Amino acid sequence: MGLGLLADGRWVSEREQEDSQGRFIRPVTSFRNKITADGSSGFKAETGRYHLYISWACPWAHRTAIMRKLKGLSDAIGLSVVHPVIDQNGWEFSDEPGCIPDSINGANYLWEIYLKADAKYEGRVTVPVLWDKETSTIVNNESREIIRMLDTEFQDFAKSDWHFLPDDLLEKVDKTIELIYQPINNGVYRAGFATTQTAYEEGVTDLFNALQHWDEVLGKQLYLCGDRITEADWCMFTTLLRFDPVYYGHFKCNLHHIWDYPNLWNYLKELYQIPGVKETCNLDHIKRHYYVSHNKINPTRIVPKGPIMDLESPPDRKIVS
Numbered sequence: 001m002g003l004g005l006l007a008d009g010r011w012v013s014e015r016e017q018e019d020s021q022g023r024f025i026r027p028v029t030s031f032r033n034k035i036t037a038d039g040s041s042g043f044k045a046e047t048g049r050y051h052l053y054i055s056w057a058c059p060w061a062h063r064t065a066i067m068r069k070l071k072g073l074s075d076a077i078g079l080s081v082v083h084p085v086i087d088q089n090g091w092e093f094s095d096e097p098g099c100i101p102d103s104i105n106g107a108n109y110l111w112e113i114y115l116k117a118d119a120k121y122e123g124r125v126t127v128p129v130l131w132d133k134e135t136s137t138i139v140n141n142e143s144r145e146i147i148r149m150l151d152t153e154f155q156d157f158a159k160s161d162w163h164f165l166p167d168d169l170l171e172k173v174d175k176t177i178e179l180i181y182q183p184i185n186n187g188v189y190r191a192g193f194a195t196t197q198t199a200y201e202e203g204v205t206d207l208f209n210a211l212q213h214w215d216e217v218l219g220k221q222l223y224l225c226g227d228r229i230t231e232a233d234w235c236m237f238t239t240l241l242r243f244d245p246v247y248y249g250h251f252k253c254n255l256h257h258i259w260d261y262p263n264l265w266n267y268l269k270e271l272y273q274i275p276g277v278k279e280t281c282n283l284d285h286i287k288r289h290y291y292v293s294h295n296k297i298n299p300t301r302i303v304p305k306g307p308i309m310d311l312e313s314p315p316d317r318k319i320v321s
């Protein structure tokens with residue numbers, strides 16, 4: 001599949017992991033430290049100290065890019081963007097349009113960053129990566145935890161008033177992020193990377209049951225957790241954005257398009273049209289990443305021209321509470 005991992009300090013090509021029934025297994029993330037406003041964790045929130053490595057293509061990394069942008073943290077936290085296609089050597093830095101080379105460590109490949117953080121690191125080399133320039137290490141490479149840190153620990157440097165974790169919704173936000181993870185965010189991968197009919201059907205069934213549920217919820221309330229936008233909405237957004245252009249065809253998630261669901265489709269457009277969000281949505285990188293990197297699923301590496309998808313048209317969701 002053009003995907004690989006680090007083993008014994010070397011890069012080795014390897015396919016996606018699966019269980020004996022052909023079900024996709026997502027490996028556990030390894031760097032789990034935390035940046036805190038008061039520095040009690042050993043990583044203090046500071047301006048100019050941290051750097052984010054992302055791919056515009058990746059839905060997990062995209063969450064962190066949205067958070068950095070909307071919180072007004074672009075001056076405080078640096079950014080590098082890898083080439084959209086994963087080839088023999090994994091994620092690669094490039095100066096092609098849309099990419100930002102690694103100005104911090106001067107790496108050619110993302111795996112070099114992982115080895116610099118931990119010379120004994122073994123396993124997958126994934127985006128996003130939150131890098132600490134002061135201690136030359138990876139603080140964290142789990143998107144859900146990175147967005148939480150950017151949202152709550154960098155208040156002194158945030159240049160906007162957005163806050164995506166209201167005190168009274170903390171539990172609900174966590175529960176919702178958890179609730180949409182398996183069937184939706186990971187569900188598209190469970191369908192797309194399945195290697196048996198049964199595993200694929202399990203993934204697709206869970207996915208479309210969950211989409212139906214959330215379409216109904218979004219007919220009654222504005223956002224996933226109620227009347228305010230939260231971190232959970234950004235977790236949902238990056239999957240919905242990729243759905244019709246990629247998951248519908250490439251991952252065979254084709255019972256319905258997102259544009260068939262009146263509430264989900266309008267909700268997607270509403271979030272897309274929030275100032276600052278569009279600049280983080282690179283559909284060219286998104287399509288090239290999936291259709292070209294997964295050569296087991298798409299051996300010709302042909303990237304479809306469509307679909308024609310109008311995310312700019314005015315949303316007209318009807319909320320009936």
Ligand SMILES: N[C@@H](CCC(=O)N[C@@H](CS)C(=O)NCC(=O)O)C(=O)O
Pocket residue numbers: 003004029057058059060061090124125126127128141142143144
């Ligand atoms: N748990 C991670 C998952 C990140 C992840 O799977 N990223 C993918 C891109 S969409 C990746 O870098 N894959 C490369 C690989 O597995 O070799 C998170 O949410 O941050």
